[in-house]
Amino acid sequence: MVLDVNWTVKWLTLCAQAMAEHRLELIELDRAIGDSDHGENMDRGFQAVLAKLDEDMPETPGAALKMTAMTLMSKVGGAAGPLYGTAFLRAATAVGDAIEVEPAAWAGALAAARDGIVARGKAEPGDKTMVDAWTPAVDAARVVADGGSPDVLDVLVAAAEAAEAGAVATDPLVARKGRASYLGERSAGHRDPGAVSTALILRAAVGAAA
Amino acid sequence: MTVTIVVVSHSEKIADGATELAAQMAPDVLILPAGGTDDGRIGTSLEKVLAALGKAGEDGAVVIADLGSAVMTAESALEFAGDPPDVVLADAPLVEGLVAAAVAAQGGADVRGVRRAAEAVRGPGRRPLPSASDAVAEGVTGAGPDYTGDFELVNQAGMHARPAAKIAGGLASLDAEVAVNGVDGTSMTALMTLAAGKGSVLHVEAWGVDAERAVNYVGGLVQAGFGEP
Numbered sequence: 425m426v427l428d429v430n431w432t433v434k435w436l437t438l439c440a441q442a443m444a445e446h447r448l449e450l451i452e453l454d455r456a457i458g459d460s461d462h463g464e465n466m467d468r469g470f471q472a473v474l475a476k477l478d479e480d481m482p483e484t485p486g487a488a489l490k491m492t493a494m495t496l497m498s499k500v501g502g503a504a505g506p507l508y509g510t511a512f513l514r515a516a517t518a519v520g521d522a523i524e525v526e527p528a529a530w531a532g533a534l535a536a537a538r539d540g541i542v543a544r545g546k547a548e549p550g551d552k553t554m555v556d557a558w559t560p561a562v563d564a565a566r567v568v569a570d571g572g573s574p575d576v577l578d579v580l581v582a583a584a585e586a587a588e589a590g591a592v593a594t595d596p597l598v599a600r601k602g603r604a605s606y607l608g609e610r611s612a613g614h615r616d617p618g619a620v621s622t623a624l625i626l627r628a629a630v631g632a633a634a
Numbered sequence: 635m636t637v638t639i640v641v642v643s644h645s646e647k648i649a650d651g652a653t654e655l656a657a658q659m660a661p662d663v664l665i666l667p668a669g670g671t672d673d674g675r676i677g678t679s680l681e682k683v684l685a686a687l688g689k690a691g692e693d694g695a696v697v698i699a700d701l702g703s704a705v706m707t708a709e710s711a712l713e714f715a716g717d718p719p720d721v722v723l724a725d726a727p728l729v730e731g732l733v734a735a736a737v738a739a740q741g742g743a744d745v746r747g748v749r750r751a752a753e754a755v756r757g758p759g760r761r762p763l764p765s766a767s768d769a770v771a772e773g774v775t776g777a778g779p780d781y782t783g784d785f786e787l788v789n790q791a792g793m794h795a796r797p798a799a800k801i802a803g804g805l806a807s808l809d810a811e812v813a814v815n816g817v818d819g820t821s822m823t824a825l826m827t828l829a830a831g832k833g834s835v836l837h838v839e840a841w842g843v844d845a846e847r848a849v850n851y852v853g854g855l856v857q858a859g860f861g862e863p
Contacts, residue, residue, distance in 0.1 A: 494680065497710050501677025506706035509680065513713065544706050 425577050427525040431632050432485040433477060436492060438628035440470035446624055453617040457604035461502055462617040469500040469508070485525055489516035503602060504618060507541050507554065508625075514540035527576045531569035534583060535562045545601065552597035552604060552611060554618035560586035561626055577633050584626040591619035637739040637748045638664045638690035641732055642683055642699040642708045646670030652732050659799055660736035664691055678704045683711040687721060694720030694745040696735055698752060700728045720745055726752035733795070734822045737803025744807070751806030754821040779813075779839035783849040789859035792832045797860040798825035804851050810842035814852065 425431075443450075443466045450463030473495045482488040489512045497509030518536040519525050525533065538558040547553040564586035568579045592615065599611035602618075639656070643649040649669025657665055666686040671677040678699075687695060699708040708723055715721065722745050724731055731752035738751035787793060802822040805812050812819030815828050815837050830836065836856060840848040 494714070497680035497707065497714075498672055498682075499679075501671045501675060501679075503703035503706060505677070506680070506703060506710045510706075510710055510713070513710070544709060 435632035510540040511537035552599040557619035557622035643669040656736035660740035678707040724752035780845035785856035808844035
């Protein structure tokens, strides 16, 4: 198993599938503590990515990630657009024009993506945002990638599992960023939709490698 | 050619309307609206912002955005474009900031000057502006203004939005600290809070390389009644 352009395209396709499948769930989560557009926006954004892939097949993982960044930033509309767009853009820059991305390089790309989200959104761990899924995912991916002769699938699995646990762990948090922060204490008891969509994206990466 | 201004709003109508308003006061400035999503919904679009930046003139561009994610989209566009040195984001309220920026651009300010004009509308303005009396009290000499002037408002409406924008915009392009009746002369909103009507006297104090030009600039505008009746 290698992380090449075929894997990247399959990953993006599975992301689109996941956003379509979980559209209502994300809308419901966002209705509780936001403005209920997250499911709609993510679904529309990744459908637009699929349309772009139909038009023009990228030649490298980096090119596919950059195209995704541009598309999400243009089509999503809400805050998730520039945040995920920046994540994919920084990941694209991190992998460069490599034909195959090594496990350590992928862990680095995830870290770059997370750093981009933090730079753009100014959220920190514990603010009840997508950063709470990204940060444990980055840490888990790095631990596996830094081990002896890491298998890339293990890196992807570690990131997905940590993101899912991170999303669940946003339940009791009080939001300090984004629209949910307007609710103050009342935001506790709900899962952050951005953390959930992050977990879906990183889980799709596993599916693409399976 | 002047600095180009790009207006990023969640709403296409807001971006278009604010552009229309500012263009009235700055007929020679290229102001490009980038509002709404590609398909006309409420939101912002990287493609629209990048397209606007692509049309900007060679004197650089200042980007002004409205709420939260519009700022993120504007920042993302700058990152996508490779953070060109002559394109900057102004942290300013959209309408007031845009008008002040447009007037500054019309007056020939560079990108930093235009951004400064936009950001000056935010609050009470840059501080501290030392006054001559403070200097005496502290026993310091030479800290008074380099140039001063007193000018009586002769236009019927006195100090309202358009005169304030003209004064603030022009001063933003000069290398001078300017106080008008004690408030920051580059801040359009601070000038408006003076609520100076016809017959009021504006006391102008200026420090810096362009201090004399600054006083003459304000004096010229006031004495000409800002071109108004």
